[in-house]
Amino acid sequence: MPFNSRHLHRTTLLGFTITAFLAIAFLFNEKNVQAGLFDQALAGQIALTNISESRSKKYPTPDSNPEAAYKRLDLAEKECTDTFPDLTRDIIEASQRGEFLLNKSDPDYKGFVQGRINDNHVRRSAHGNSLQNCLGILTESVKLYILSTAPDFTPEIIHQRTAILHQIHRAILTSPNPLPDTHFAFVINDNPRNNSWAFSRPNKVSSHNTWLMPLFGFWSWKSHSTGLGTMEEVLDRIRSVEDSTPWEKKSNKVVWRGTPWFNPLGYQHLRQDLLKATKEQPWADVQALNKDAGGNLLSIEDFCKHKYVIYTEGVTYSGRLPYHQACKSVLITAPLTHLTHTAWWMRPITAKTLMASGAQKHTDEANANQTMHSHFKPLLPTVLDWKQANAIYVDPSFTDLGSVISFLEQNPHIAKTISRNQREVLVMRGYLSPGAESCYWRALIRAWAGQAIISDEWGEDVGIRFEEWITREILHGKSERLRGKIELERSARQPCR
Ligand SMILES: *[C@@H]1O[C@H](CO)[C@@H](O)[C@H](O)[C@H]1NC(C)=O
Ligand SMILES: *[C@@H]1O[C@H](CO)[C@@H](O)[C@H](O)[C@H]1NC(C)=O
Ligand SMILES: *[C@@H]1O[C@H](CO)[C@@H](O)[C@H](O)[C@H]1NC(C)=O
Ligand SMILES: *[C@@H]1O[C@H](CO)[C@@H](O)[C@H](O)[C@H]1NC(C)=O
Numbered sequence: 001m002p003f004n005s006r007h008l009h010r011t012t013l014l015g016f017t018i019t020a021f022l023a024i025a026f027l028f029n030e031k032n033v034q035a036g037l038f039d040q041a042l043a044g045q046i047a048l049t050n051i052s053e054s055r056s057k058k059y060p061t062p063d064s065n066p067e068a069a070y071k072r073l074d075l076a077e078k079e080c081t082d083t084f085p086d087l088t089r090d091i092i093e094a095s096q097r098g099e100f101l102l103n104k105s106d107p108d109y110k111g112f113v114q115g116r117i118n119d120n121h122v123r124r125s126a127h128g129n130s131l132q133n134c135l136g137i138l139t140e141s142v143k144l145y146i147l148s149t150a151p152d153f154t155p156e157i158i159h160q161r162t163a164i165l166h167q168i169h170r171a172i173l174t175s176p177n178p179l180p181d182t183h184f185a186f187v188i189n190d191n192p193r194n195n196s197w198a199f200s201r202p203n204k205v206s207s208h209n210t211w212l213m214p215l216f217g218f219w220s221w222k223s224h225s226t227g228l229g230t231m232e233e234v235l236d237r238i239r240s241v242e243d244s245t246p247w248e249k250k251s252n253k254v255v256w257r258g259t260p261w262f263n264p265l266g267y268q269h270l271r272q273d274l275l276k277a278t279k280e281q282p283w284a285d286v287q288a289l290n291k292d293a294g295g296n297l298l299s300i301e302d303f304c305k306h307k308y309v310i311y312t313e314g315v316t317y318s319g320r321l322p323y324h325q326a327c328k329s330v331l332i333t334a335p336l337t338h339l340t341h342t343a344w345w346m347r348p349i350t351a352k353t354l355m356a357s358g359a360q361k362h363t364d365e366a367n368a369n370q371t372m373h374s375h376f377k378p379l380l381p382t383v384l385d386w387k388q389a390n391a392i393y394v395d396p397s398f399t400d401l402g403s404v405i406s407f408l409e410q411n412p413h414i415a416k417t418i419s420r421n422q423r424e425v426l427v428m429r430g431y432l433s434p435g436a437e438s439c440y441w442r443a444l445i446r447a448w449a450g451q452a453i454i455s456d457e458w459g460e461d462v463g464i465r466f467e468e469w470i471t472r473e474i475l476h477g478k479s480e481r482l483r484g485k486i487e488l489e490r491s492a493r494q495p496c497r
Helices: 002-035 040-046 051-058 077-083 089-095 155-173 231-244 270-278 300-305 321-325 351-358 364-368 401-410 412-428 434-451 466-476
Strands: 100-102 112-118 143-149 182-187 196-198 210-212 221-223 226-229 251-258 284-288 306-311 330-333 348-350 391-393 452-454
Touching: 077 434, 089 210, 089 434, 100 182, 112 155, 143 155, 143 466, 155 434, 155 466, 182 434, 182 452, 210 434, 226 231, 231 300, 231 321, 231 412, 231 434, 251 270, 251 401, 270 284, 270 401, 300 306, 300 321, 306 321, 306 401, 306 412, 321 412, 330 401, 330 412, 348 351, 351 391, 351 401, 391 412, 401 412, 434 452
Parallel strands: 100 452, 182 196, 196 210, 251 284, 251 306, 306 330, 330 391, 348 391
Antiparallel strands: 112 143, 112 182, 221 226
16 A cells, blocks of 8 residues: 555665664764764763763762752762751651551541552662663653542642642652652641651651651742742742842841731731731831732742741641741741741741840850740750851740840841851752752652551552543542552562562
8 A cells, every 4th residue: 555655665764864874973973082072962862881970971960060969850869968968857857766557548538648659679780870670671760659639629739739749750750769669648738647748747746657748839839819830930039039139128127928817726826916016016017918909918039028037837837938948038936836848947046045145145044944835845956056047936926026126137247147047058058959859859758668667458559650640630620539449550570689
């Protein structure tokens, strides 16, 4: 048939062309290596003989160019720990709780997702970094399976769990090191199930085995009518604000916007007390949020135009924390009742200690009992020296806020140092970068897999591939209940020997 023969002819011609091209490319390659003219970028594409060598040429290493390395999603395990020391404090703490049995848990629990990571028993090849499977075939990528998702309809939950699953997927696909096979569970809402990942956990010893995961906003956050975009995009906008607003040009007023009735369980009147303490004060721009047109909404980067920014927790945490932490501004908050994965990089000083040190008093006595609520011993320590601090703890009643602001106004060098310490750690050292985020996820998966004993209850359930799940989620435009046995693994896989 004419179509077929033409097709055949074309295929042959194409095959010939490719062979000829490869032959020419090979000769060209040989000749130019000898002539010493060979372009490195081309070498990366054609003569991929030593993967680890060409990787290090092509990609900035943390040593050669830290800022560029922060953008890399494929930092190896050691590069991660070298580039971001202390990134995994929470993960280390959580691991120390020891082994636990990961049973199936109520799949209908609000905000709950159970899944599975499967690396197909991939192992490192004997030479270099390339991942090969047991047959020595170049990497089959790590796979993400969804075992259960609750039938949730709240847009926030759908948005947040989708963002988290994408974050996990991105981190495992870009992993240059093999990852362990494991099952996992996470919860979007404020009440995590035991033995799961969550956005926050109490800032004190707890009997719940909660492991912190990065905020959904690292993927992207659509809030109100306008989207914040990805964390990277917000950081870019904050950078422009910081570049165009040096400290001296920033507003002297302490800033806050929010919903007054949304309060932490630990401090039931927190936001009302804040509004009360700042009402009609010349040093404060603190307002209950009015989202109407012509309202008082501030874009997230515009908070950084102020010298002093207040953070208030929500029921447990508030997702604004990392964005405020990116500002070169003094972060002021009531003592945290809950930690998040970025809260661990806070080094708060209490208002009392701060003001005592400025007055050149001996502060040791004042410091000795600085925990405001002696009934709870916080996991996140406070610091005693303002030179180390990157945030300030005020009383949850905010009655000392006025004196803290006036102290900072009288001691601008102290305010400036605290603000710089914050942006320095969180942004300049890359802790909010995509690189740190993917490093964190992989460390979380590795450490979790080391402690989680996967219950036999899971049996033959393999779940469905994330690619399939996300397609369904979008097509349905709503959340569908997904649970139980979906399909059997098509071929039993043999572990490598
Ligand atoms: C590949 O390059 C790295 C870095 O230059 C080197 O340490 C390694 O020995 C090389 N491997 C092979 C197989 O040549
Ligand atoms: C987990 O499941 C097993 C088997 O069904 C059961 O015996 C055990 O009590 C469960 N453990 C917990 C902590 O729920
Ligand atoms: C959570 O699970 C761990 C490990 O299975 C267990 O030791 C702990 O008691 C559980 N906590 C609660 C509150 O159920
Ligand atoms: C600090 O508080 C503890 C417990 O409330 C008390 O025993 C101790 O004497 C206090 N120390 C100082 C220096 O006040």
